[in-house]
Amino acid sequence: MRHIISILIENEAGALSRVAGLFSARGYNIESLTVAPTEDSSLSRMTLVTRGNDHIIEQITKQLNKLVDVVKLIDLAEAVHIERELMLVKIHTTENSRAEVKRLNDIFRGKIIDVTAASYVVEMTGPSDKLDAFIHALDPDSIIEVVRSGPTGISRGEKGLHL
Amino acid sequence: MELSGGEIIVRCLKDEGVEYIFGYPGGAVLHLYDAIFQQDDVQHILVRHEQAATHAADAYARATGKPGVVLVTSGPGATNAVTGIATAYMDSIPMVVISGQVPTAVIGSDAFQEVDMVGITRPCVKHNFLVKRTEDIAETMKKAFYVATTGRPGPVVVDIPKDITEPGYKIPYHYPESIHMRSYNPAVMGHKGQIKKAVDLLLLAKRPIIYAGGGVILGEASEELTEITRMLGFPITNTLMGLGSFPATDKQFIGMLGMHGTYEANLAMHESDVILAVGARFDDRVTGKIAEFCPYAKIIHIDVDPASISKTVMVDVPIVGQVKPVLQQMIDLIQDSKMRPSEEALSAWWSQIDNWRSIDCLAYDRHSEIIKPQYVIEQLYQVTQGDAYITSDVGQHQMFAAQFYPFDKPRRWINSGGLGTMGFGLPAAIGAKLAFPDADVACITGEASIQMCIQELATALQYDTPVKIINLNNRYMGMVRQWQEFNYSGRYSHSYMDTIPDFVKLAESYGHVGIRVDKPEQVKDAIEQAFAMKDRTVFLDFMTDREENVYPMIEAGKAHHDMKLRVAPSAKTERELA
Numbered sequence: 127m128r129h130i131i132s133i134l135i136e137n138e139a140g141a142l143s144r145v146a147g148l149f150s151a152r153g154y155n156i157e158s159l160t161v162a163p164t165e166d167s168s169l170s171r172m173t174l175v176t177r178g179n180d181h182i183i184e185q186i187t188k189q190l191n192k193l194v195d196v197v198k199l200i201d202l203a204e205a206v207h208i209e210r211e212l213m214l215v216k217i218h219t220t221e222n223s224r225a226e227v228k229r230l231n232d233i234f235r236g237k238i239i240d241v242t243a244a245s246y247v248v249e250m251t252g253p254s255d256k257l258d259a260f261i262h263a264l265d266p267d268s269i270i271e272v273v274r275s276g277p278t279g280i281s282r283g284e285k286g287l288h289l
Numbered sequence: 290m291e292l293s294g295g296e297i298i299v300r301c302l303k304d305e306g307v308e309y310i311f312g313y314p315g316g317a318v319l320h321l322y323d324a325i326f327q328q329d330d331v332q333h334i335l336v337r338h339e340q341a342a343t344h345a346a347d348a349y350a351r352a353t354g355k356p357g358v359v360l361v362t363s364g365p366g367a368t369n370a371v372t373g374i375a376t377a378y379m380d381s382i383p384m385v386v387i388s389g390q391v392p393t394a395v396i397g398s399d400a401f402q403e404v405d406m407v408g409i410t411r412p413c414v415k416h417n418f419l420v421k422r423t424e425d426i427a428e429t430m431k432k433a434f435y436v437a438t439t440g441r442p443g444p445v446v447v448d449i450p451k452d453i454t455e456p457g458y459k460i461p462y463h464y465p466e467s468i469h470m471r472s473y474n475p476a477v478m479g480h481k482g483q484i485k486k487a488v489d490l491l492l493l494a495k496r497p498i499i500y501a502g503g504g505v506i507l508g509e510a511s512e513e514l515t516e517i518t519r520m521l522g523f524p525i526t527n528t529l530m531g532l533g534s535f536p537a538t539d540k541q542f543i544g545m546l547g548m549h550g551t552y553e554a555n556l557a558m559h560e561s562d563v564i565l566a567v568g569a570r571f572d573d574r575v576t577g578k579i580a581e582f583c584p585y586a587k588i589i590h591i592d593v594d595p596a597s598i599s600k601t602v603m604v605d606v607p608i609v610g611q612v613k614p615v616l617q618q619m620i621d622l623i624q625d626s627k628m629r630p631s632e633e634a635l636s637a638w639w640s641q642i643d644n645w646r647s648i649d650c651l652a653y654d655r656h657s658e659i660i661k662p663q664y665v666i667e668q669l670y671q672v673t674q675g676d677a678y679i680t681s682d683v684g685q686h687q688m689f690a691a692q693f694y695p696f697d698k699p700r701r702w703i704n705s706g707g708l709g710t711m712g713f714g715l716p717a718a719i720g721a722k723l724a725f726p727d728a729d730v731a732c733i734t735g736e737a738s739i740q741m742c743i744q745e746l747a748t749a750l751q752y753d754t755p756v757k758i759i760n761l762n763n764r765y766m767g768m769v770r771q772w773q774e775f776n777y778s779g780r781y782s783h784s785y786m787d788t789i790p791d792f793v794k795l796a797e798s799y800g801h802v803g804i805r806v807d808k809p810e811q812v813k814d815a816i817e818q819a820f821a822m823k824d825r826t827v828f829l830d831f832m833t834d835r836e837e838n839v840y841p842m843i844e845a846g847k848a849h850h851d852m853k854l855r856v857a858p859s860a861k862t863e864r865e866l867a
Contacts, residue, residue, distance in 0.1 A: 136472055139419070140407060151412045181599070188596035194416040194436060197472040289471070 128157075129183050130209060130279050132287055133172040133190060133199040137163050141195045145172065148193065154178065154186055158276025166289070169197065173278040200287050202279045209279040213257045214239075215248045216270040223268060234260045245270065253277075292462045294423040294454035295324035298387065301430040303330040304464045307358050309349060309723055310334070311342035315362025316402060317389030320454035334723065334752055337744035339366050341716035343373020344742070347382050348717030351703045352678060352724045354509065356383040356437050363389040363451075364402030368409065372710060374444045375413035379707025380530060381507055383442035385433045392452040393421055406448045415443030423453045423460055431468045440475025441594040442507055476593060479610030479618065487565070487589040487606045488622045494563035495634035496585075496641075497523045500546065503530030503706065504568015504592060504612050511535065511699040513616035514567060520623060522635055524642055526554040528569050529691055530706040537695030538675070543642060544651075547575040548843050549688040552650035552852060553642050555841070558583055559849040560641070566590040568612045571602045572707070573845075581848035591615050650841050650854055651692055659834045660809050662686060662761045665816075666693035669731060669759055672816045677729035678703060678721040682714035682738030685767035686759075688839045690733040712741030715758065719745060722754040729757070729820060736762040736789050736830075746799035749826045757819045758828045760792060763835045771838050775853075796828035803828045 135141050142161055149156050157175040164171045176186060183201065190196055202209075217227055224246075231238055231248050234256065240247035250257060254277050261272065280286070292300060298321055302310060311334045314322045325333050336342040339361045346357025357377075361370045367388040377384045391400040407419045416436045420429050429447060437445040491497060499521075505514050511534045518525045518541055525535050526546040535542055544551030546558055558564070564586045569575070576582045582602055590597075590604040591612055598607040608615055653663045666689050669677075679694055680703040681687040687704055696702045703721055705713040718732035732739075739760055749756060761767075769784040793803030802825050806815045812831065819827035840855040 140411075143408070144411060147411050181603075185596065185600060188598075192594070192596050194470070194473050 128177050130202040131174045131199055132202050134197040134287060135170050135172055136195040137168050137170040144193050144195055148189055160276045160278050175277055198287060202281060206282045207279050209253050209277045210251050211254045211257055211277045212275040213250045214273040217246045218268045218270050219246055230263055290462050291459035293456045293459050294426055295320040297426045297462055299324045299328060300462055301427055301464055305434050307331050310358045310360050311336055311346040312360030313339050313342060315366045317363035317451045320456055336748050339369035340373050341742050341745045343370050344713050344716035345720035346384055347377045348680060348703050348720035349724050350382050350384055352700050352721040356385055359386040361388050363391055364404050367404055367406045374410055376705050376708045376710045377444040378413045381442050383437040384444040385437050386446045388448050390448045390450040393450045410446045414446050417446035419448045423458060427464050431465045435468050476609045477611050479608040479615040483606055483608045484618050488619055490563055490587055492628045492630055496560055496562045496638045498557050498561040499523050499525040499565045500569055501531045501534050501567040502528040502569025505531055505534035506699040508568060508612035510613040510616055513613055517616055517620050521630055524557055528575055532702045533696035533699045536697040538697055545691055549839050552648055552841055553645035555849040555852060556645050557642050561586045564588045570597045577843045578846055578848040660831050662689045662833045662837055663693050665812055665831050666690055668813045668816050670694045672820055673729050677731050680714045680717035680732045682734040683709045683711045684735050685839050686733050686735045686761040711738040715742050715745045718756040719749055719754045722756050731757045731759050733759045735767060736760060737766045750800045755824050755826045760830045761833045762830050763833045792828055792830040801826040801828055805830045807832045
C-alpha cells in the first residue's frame, strides 16, 4: 500500500542522507522525497512517499523515529489529508497545436509561465493523479521535459505536525 | 579558564569520568595528542592497529558498563576503526569514537588522509557528528556521551577537523552538566496496561519459557531477571549475548538457544505456549526459520528499542521500556496477585524438559587421545572457578566457550555476537584486564582468529595486562570447515592454513610466555601454570582435534525442532521424549 510519511527533522548537514541511507540500507523503497526548511529555520519538513505492507511501514516509521535527528513524524495516509504536487512541463508547440495545449491547460487549471514561438512552459499543482492525467492528455511527442516535485501533504483539521 | 580545542576534548573526557582512551596518533590529531601528553587524568593506551583500539574500548564498556573511548586519526586511522565501530553497533555497546579530520578549509578536496568519516560510519553508528567550530566541541562531546549511553546504547563518532584543535586558539571552557535534545527521548517506563497483560499471560501459562538476551546485561537487570525467574519457576534460556544475565549453574537454566543452542532450550522454545522475551532481538541465529518459529506461543517482548519489537517475529504483547524497571513492575504485580502459575502444568513441563535434557546434547568423546576443544574449556572453567572474564574471537571456539563455560554473573562473557568479528578477542582481553586488573582474564581463540589482531601482544606487554590466551589450534578455520563438511561435501575450500606460526616463539618474541600443549593429560597443568603466573601474559597453544564439530546445530534456514545432534536419539528415545 502507498504511504505518505511527513517528517520534522533537524535542519542539519547530513540529515537528508541519514534518511536516504536508512532506506537503501534496509531495502525500503522511496517513491518520492521532498524536503525544505520550515518557518522555524532549525527544522526541515520532509515528505516521503513509500510503498509496503503494514509490517514494513511499521518498521519504516520505527526506524525513522530511531534516527537521532528526527524530531517527529506521522503517516499522513492513516487519516484524511491533502496532497499536492508541483509540476513544470515544457511543451513543444506548433501553430496548429498551440490553441489545443492552451485549452487543455485551462481545463486542468494550469498556468502558462513561459512562451516562445515554439514552446510553452506549464506550471500545474494538484494531486499526483491529476498531473498524470494532464501528461496523458498531451501528445507524447510534444513533451520536451517534465519536472515534478513529488507530493507534499498536510492533514485536514486543526491538528498538525509541529513541536 | 581558556582552553584550546585539543585541550577541551581531553578536559571533556576527564569531566565525563573517562579512565582510558584507546588510540593511535596521526597527523590530524597531533594537537590532541599534545594535549593528552600534558595531563595525567585520562590514560592513553597505545594499540598497534586502530581496529584493536575499538575492540579494547568496546570490551572495557562490556566489562564495566561505562562507555569505551577511542581516538584515531583521519583517513586510514578512521577506516581501520570502522570494523570495531560496527562490532559495537551490532551488540549495542556504548562507545565514543573521536576521529581526526583534515582542516575544515580542505574538507571535500581529497586532501591527504581525508575520508568522509561521518558518511562512512553512518550505517554503523547510533549517531555521528562533524564538529566545525571550537565553540561547539564541549556541547557535542556531551551529546555524544549522552546518546551513546542512554536508550539502546551504541557507538557515536565525533569527527574533529584539525584546525579546531589548534593550540593558538583558546576559548573559555564550559562542560554542560546535562543536555536536552528535542529529537531524542529514549523510553524509560513501560506501558502499565501492557505490563499487566503480560503478567496475566505469564500466570496462566502451561509451557512457559523465559528467553533473555544482551539487553538484560546492558540494562543492568540481571538481579530482576533472576528474581522473576525464580519467583515463577519457569525454565530460562539465554542468547549468546545474554549469557551471564541469569546464573548458568542454576537448575532453571536450560542452556543457550539458537543455532548451537541446547536440545532442551530449542525444543522448549518450539513447544512453549508463552514466551517472555527480555532484551533479546529475535536474531536469525536464534530463531532459525521464521515461519516455523515457536508455532504455539504467545510472545511477550520487553525492549528499550521500539524498532526491535515485531521486526522479524510478530509479538503479542509488546512492552517498550527499560528492562530493569519493567521487570521490577512485573515482579510487584506478581507479588500483589493471588494467582500463581499452575504447579501441575509446570511440573509436567519440567519433566518434559528434563527428558530432553537427558539426551545430554553437549556430550563429546572424553576418552579421546587427542585434545578435545570442549575439554580445554571445561578445564579452564575448573581452574578459574568459573569466575574469569572470558573474551572470545569468532568461530567454533566461541561456541564451545558459550556451551562449556557456564557464566553465573553478567559482563563476564565478552564476545562479538552480532557482527561476528574475528580479531576481537585479544584486544578485548586487554580492555577487560585494564578495567579489572585483579581479575583473571582469558581470551578463548583459534589459530585463525588470533592472527587477525596478533600485533596487540605488544600492547599487552607495554601496559602490563597479563591475560591468558587459550588458543584452540586445530589448523583449520573450524567453523568454515564444519559448514564445508556439512554443506559442500567436505570440499575444504581455503579453510586450511598451511603456514601457521610457532605461537610459542611468537609469544616469546613479544616478551610473553608461550606453552604448547599436545596431550589431554597436560591440559589442566598447563592452564594452572599459566594462571599461576599472575604478572605474565601466557599464550597457551592447544593442539586440538582437527575435525571436531559444534553440536547441536540448527542449519541456516531450519527450525528449532530440526537439530543436528552428535548422536541422534534412537526412534525409541524419540518416542519417549515426545
